Amino acid sequence: MNGEIIFRKDEISADDFTKQIYKNSKLDYSKFYKMDLLSKFAFLGTEILKAHSKKITEYGDDEIALLFSNSVSSADTDIKFQKSYLEEGSPSPSLFVYTLPNILIGEIAIRNKWFGENLFTIFPKFDSDFFANYCNILLSKNTEACLCGWINILDENVDVFLFFVEKTEVNRINSPLNSEALSILYKK
Amino acid sequence: MTSLKEDLKKQIIEQLNLEDVQVSDIQDDAPLFGGGLGLDSIDALELIVLLEKHYGIKITNPEKGKDVFYSINSMAEYITSPKG
Numbered sequence: 068m069n070g071e072i073i074f075r076k077d078e079i080s081a082d083d084f085t086k087q088i089y090k091n092s093k094l095d096y097s098k099f100y101k102m103d104l105l106s107k108f109a110f111l112g113t114e115i116l117k118a119h120s121k122k123i124t125e126y127g128d129d130e131i132a133l134l135f136s137n138s139v140s141s142a143d144t145d146i147k148f149q150k151s152y153l154e155e156g157s158p159s160p161s162l163f164v165y166t167l168p169n170i171l172i173g174e175i176a177i178r179n180k181w182f183g184e185n186l187f188t189i190f191p192k193f194d195s196d197f198f199a200n201y202c203n204i205l206l207s208k209n210t211e212a213c214l215c216g217w218i219n220i221l222d223e224n225v226d227v228f229l230f231f232v233e234k235t236e237v238n239r240i241n242s243p244l245n246s247e248a249l250s251i252l253y254k255k
Numbered sequence: 256m257t258s259l260k261e262d263l264k265k266q267i268i269e270q271l272n273l274e275d276v277q278v279s280d281i282q283d284d285a286p287l288f289g290g291g292l293g294l295d296s297i298d299a300l301e302l303i304v305l306l307e308k309h310y311g312i313k314i315t316n317p318e319k320g321k322d323v324f325y326s327i328n329s330m331a332e333y334i335t336s337p338k339g
């Protein structure tokens with residue numbers, strides 16, 4: 068979080084990493100357990116951001132835009148869904164509902180009652196130009212802040228990076244979010 | 256019948272990922288939907304899959320599902336009934 072390690076995986080625990088974070092964060096949202104991994108990480112990342120910056124929760128319900136991206140869409144869940152009917156004999160409805168990557172945006176929106184602009188894009192790799200440009204376009208209009216994230220999960224390979232961009236007095240007068248700085252942050 | 260109801264509760268908890276729910280939290284005669292379990296329409300579909308997977312019972316009429324999945328009692332009765 069902002070360059071600091073706030074939680075380490077307990078390798079001995081019977082719980083997986085997401086459940087460990089959920090418990091450690093003392094969250095109470097039973098729907099969490101029904102989510103796929105994309106939504107779980109999006110949910111947990113958002114909750115961690117909120118816990119460290121209470122200001123996020125003070126925005127109006129249509130003032131925060133949700134902007135997410137990855138390169139593998141919902142392939143991780145798609146494969147599990149395929150397995151449910153090819154190998155286990157019955158297609159799982161609860162897996163099926165997560166066979167679209169933008170469902171994670173819905174989960175965040177439902178949890179926080181945020182109804183602002185939202186977009187999920189699929190790019191070959193993290194695209195700092197896209198995030199910077201799109202955020203600046205949104206912030207130049209009615210959006211006051213953007214919750215952004217790169218959430219790429221496939222075969223237990225997890226690459227998650229969330230960031231929160233606010234309209235400040237500085238960028239309100241033409242000092243836009245910088246693509247290069249964002250790229251450096253992601254690589255860290 | 257008691258064993259069947261206990262099995263159903265365990266299967267429901269597992270199939271529906273009700274991690275915070277214990278077998279003892281589910282009363283035999285309590286409504287499964289609209290109550291404390293917080294089940295939704297996707298869970299209803301999962302229950303249909305559960306019946307087929309564990310008991311070989313197919314429910315094709317959605318109206319029938321409403322009665323069958325009312326409670327643990329109604330599910331158990333349906334499974335053990337001749338038409339089940």
